[in-house]
Each structure stands twice: as structure tokens, then as C-alpha cells.
Amino acid sequence: MSPIAKNLQHVRSQIVVSAERAHRAPSSIQLLAVSKTFGTDAVMEAVRAGQQAFGENYLQEALEKIAAMKSLAPAAQLQWHFIGPIQSNKTRPIAESFDWVHSVDREKVARRLSEQRPPELGALNICLQVNISGEQSKSGLAPEELPAVAAQVAALPNLALRGLMAIPEPSDDVARQRAAFAAVRGLYESLRADGLPLDTLSMGMSADLEVAVAEGATIVRIGSAIFGARNYM
Numbered sequence: 614m615s616p617i618a619k620n621l622q623h624v625r626s627q628i629v630v631s632a633e634r635a636h637r638a639p640s641s642i643q644l645l646a647v648s649k650t651f652g653t654d655a656v657m658e659a660v661r662a663g664q665q666a667f668g669e670n671y672l673q674e675a676l677e678k679i680a681a682m683k684s685l686a687p688a689a690q691l692q693w694h695f696i697g698p699i700q701s702n703k704t705r706p707i708a709e710s711f712d713w714v715h716s717v718d719r720e721k722v723a724r725r726l727s728e729q730r731p732p733e734l735g736a737l738n739i740c741l742q743v744n745i746s747g748e749q750s751k752s753g754l755a756p757e758e759l760p761a762v763a764a765q766v767a768a769l770p771n772l773a774l775r776g777l778m779a780i781p782e783p784s785d786d787v788a789r790q791r792a793a794f795a796a797v798r799g800l801y802e803s804l805r806a807d808g809l810p811l812d813t814l815s816m817g818m819s820a821d822l823e824v825a826v827a828e829g830a831t832i833v834r835i836g837s838a839i840f841g842a843r844n845y846m
């Protein structure tokens with residue numbers, strides 16, 4: 614078995630164990646393999662091990678990889694998720710090439726994605742990114758901005774608002790990790806209570822997968838635990 618196949622198997626079993634501890638169905642958690650900085654050979658190994666959903670942060674790198682994978686594995690039915698910062702003048706290729714965008718943090722970006730989404734591709738799945746730890750440098754909506762922006766985005770025709778994404782401040786303290794994920798979940802539940810039909814909580818990375826699953830993550834975004842250490846961020 615290739616190292617990537619072995620790592621995938623390990624991460625999948627971590628998801629099962631974490632779900633069972635949280636009394637959740639393992640199938641309610643989707644594994645997104647974050648392949649940023651890794652080439653098509655690594656992605657191909659993951660595909661051979663049964664992985665179909667991939668997350669990318671850097672647009673140019675992602676577009677090249679998506680095109681290359683189309684010719685390397687035309688039958689693979691891969692799903693591409695954009696999870697990186699978005700410049701509002703670069704929305705068109707995102708709208709044209711991705712199935713999901715997790716990192717929408719302003720109405721303008723959502724509006725452009727909706728306008729530029731080719732209708733034949735169906736609705737583009739959207740998560741709003743929330744800045745849960747209040748870090749100045751981090752992107753994401755402040756919790757108090759969320760209800761108004763969520764209502765605006767939900768009304769856009771070519772998008773499907775699915776839920777929230779967050780990257781809490783890294784911490785070795787499990788209680789702090791847990792509190793941050795619980796806060797995201799609270800925001801998600803209150804939007805649902807307002808009537809938005811959300812079904813997705815995108816949270817949890819290699820270091821905090823289990824805690825995120827305990828607090829309700831439905832997509833975990835896992836990079837280094839699958840592909841190994843990155844050379845650059």
C-alpha cells in the first residue's frame with residue numbers, strides 16, 4: 614500500500630472512531646483531502662485509494678491540477694472545493710471550475726460567484742467563513758455580521774448556501790479547541806433556527822479532527838495527515 618493510501622486509511626478510521634465516540638453516524642462526516650502544494654501524482658494516489666473530494670487554497674495551482682486530473686483520470690468524478698482566500702477579481706475561474714467554495718466572507722464575492730456560475734453546472738455549494746477566534750489577521754466574517762450576509766447569500770440564484778466554515782486559532786488546549794468549534798456550531802444552529810436550510814459545518818484539520826467531529830463537523834479538511842508535511846503554506 615502506498616504511504617498516501619495508508620494515511621487515508623488511518624484518517625478514515627480516526628473519523629469512524631471520533632464519530633462513534635460522539636454517537637454520530639460516521640457516514641455523516643465527509644473527508645475532504647486538502648491537496649494544496651502537492652502534485653497530481655499525490656492526488657492520483659489518493660484517487661486510487663478511493664478519495665474523490667479535494668480541497669485547494671491557491672487558485673492558479675488548483676486550476677492547473679484540476680485540468681491535469683481531468684486528462685489523467687477522466688472517469689474519476691472528482692469534487693473540487695476551494696478553501697483559500699478569495700480576491701474578488703478572481704471569482705470567475707472559481708465559479709467555473711469548483712463544486713464547493715468554503716471561504717466566502719463577503720457578499721460581493723458571493724454575488725460575483727453567482728453571476729459567473731455557468732448555469733449548466735448547477736448551483737455552486739457555498740460555506741460562509743466565520744472568524745471565530747476574532748483574530749485580526751484572519752479572514753472570515755465576524756459572528757455579528759453573519760445573519761445579514763447569510764440572508765443575502767441565500768437569496769442568490771446560482772448558489773446553494775450549505776453552511777459555515779471556520780479555522781479556529783490553533784491551540785494545544787482541547788477545551789479551547791472545543792469551545793471554538795462549539796461557538797461555530799452555535800452560530801450554525803441559530804441560522805438554521807432563522808429558517809436557512811443549512812446542512813454543513815466545515816471544521817477540523819489534521820490536528821483537531823476528533824474535537825471538531827465531537828462538536829458536529831460534517832466536513833473535515835485534512836491535509837498533512839494524508840499527504841505529509843508541506844514545503845510551504
Ligand SMILES: *Cc1c(COP(=O)(O)O)cnc(C)c1O
Pocket residue numbers: 647649670696697780818819820834835836837838
Ligand atoms: C491547509 C488547510 C487545511 C489542512 O490543514 P492540515 O493541518 O494540513 O490538515 C484545512 N483547511 C484549510 C482552510 C487549509 O488552508
